[in-house]
Amino acid sequence: MPELPEVETVRRGLTPVLEGATLKRSLHRRPDLRFPFPDRFAERLDGATVLRVDRRAKYLLMPLSTGETWVTHLGMTGRFTLDGDPLGTFEDVVPTQGPHEHFVACADKDGVLTRLGYADARRFGFMGLIATDQVENHPWFKDLGPEPLGNSFSGSHLVEAFKGRKQNIKVSLLDQKIVAGLGNIYVCEALYRARIAPTTAAGAVSRPKLERLATEVRNVLNDAIRAGGSTLKDFANVEGGQGYFQHSFDVYGREGEACRTEGCKGTVARIVQGGRSTFYCPRCQKG
Incomplete structure (x- = not known):
């Protein structure tokens, strides 16, 4: 599952193209991902301008000019893609790519059209539209702790x-x-x-x-x-x-390999905690 650095990488990649762009010709090819798409999802996106591309925890948030925020969680295999070359020859429907691309739209920024696609092979990701002034109180966000890269974390x-x-x-x-x-x-x-x-x-x-x-x-x-x-x-x-x-x-996925700390003769071990694999050096990381 993409973690914070991966989601932040996606955010930074989307920002130059989507920030200030108007969404057009949105289309989802199935009624749901992990959860159903919001009612009239494509209709509510079309004509909206993306004000920013933000991140909260592992969520991408795009406040729109309509007063709603488009929220996406990538799940395990969710992936946004932008066409490498600007497109200006769309017909009535934006083209889709591959059987797992479930959402597509056109982003119009200063007259330059770029195809935006969302693929998700396992469909554990999801999208939502939330009133922007209610995002902090939404069940997805209201109980989240501080951002580890923010000033509140210490x-x-x-x-x-x-x-x-x-x-x-x-x-x-x-x-x-x-x-x-x-x-x-x-x-x-x-x-x-x-x-x-x-x-x-x-x-x-x-x-x-x-x-x-x-x-x-x-x-x-x-x-x-x-x-x-x-x-x-x-x-x-x-x-x-x-x-x-x-x-x-240094440790993740390196079970049985030598610890990388200079002078340590320990070996990376793996245990299971809370149903997840934990990798650590028993010599360097003592209780």
Whole structure:
């Protein structure tokens, strides 16, 4: 599933084309993805201008000139694509590409037309239209914690959020009510960088270690964004290219391989926590 760096990579790819563009000839080829498309979805998009392309946690949000916000969650295999060459020869219907492309539209920016497609082989993604002034109160967003790259996220926030918490810190960091947008890959990497055992009770981690953890969460996310995210199976950016951060993983997916910390003779181990694989170095990350 695309995590925060991958969604942010998509956001940055869409922004130059969609911000300020007017949507035309929208079409969805099936009635639903994970959930049904909103009523009159294509009709409500057509003629709307995209004011911005934002991200909240793992969601893409596009506030529209109509007073609604177009929300998309990529699920596991969702992918937006933009045609590499501007198009100006559309007929009545925007062309679709492949059996898994379920939504398509034309973006008109300063008279230049670009085809926007959304493909989703497993259809775990979904789209919605929410009144822009109600987005923060919508069930998808109202309980989300702070953005890990925002000013509200810090070691002090983790200290308060983890106070008295007996659940292990790995699963606690995946709680979207504590931190919004963190996923399995980057939690494993951040805990390794902070030298914190994933099995440690969240409430037992000292303030200095949580301060370091907050810093490393930011660092690993920023490193991944600079690398265009991680492509393990399905993720691709809007131009169809892959991310490269998977080549820099210190622990994720490296079970049985040597720890990369200089002087450490440990081996990366894998355990299961909360139904998800956790990768860590038992020598570097002690309880």
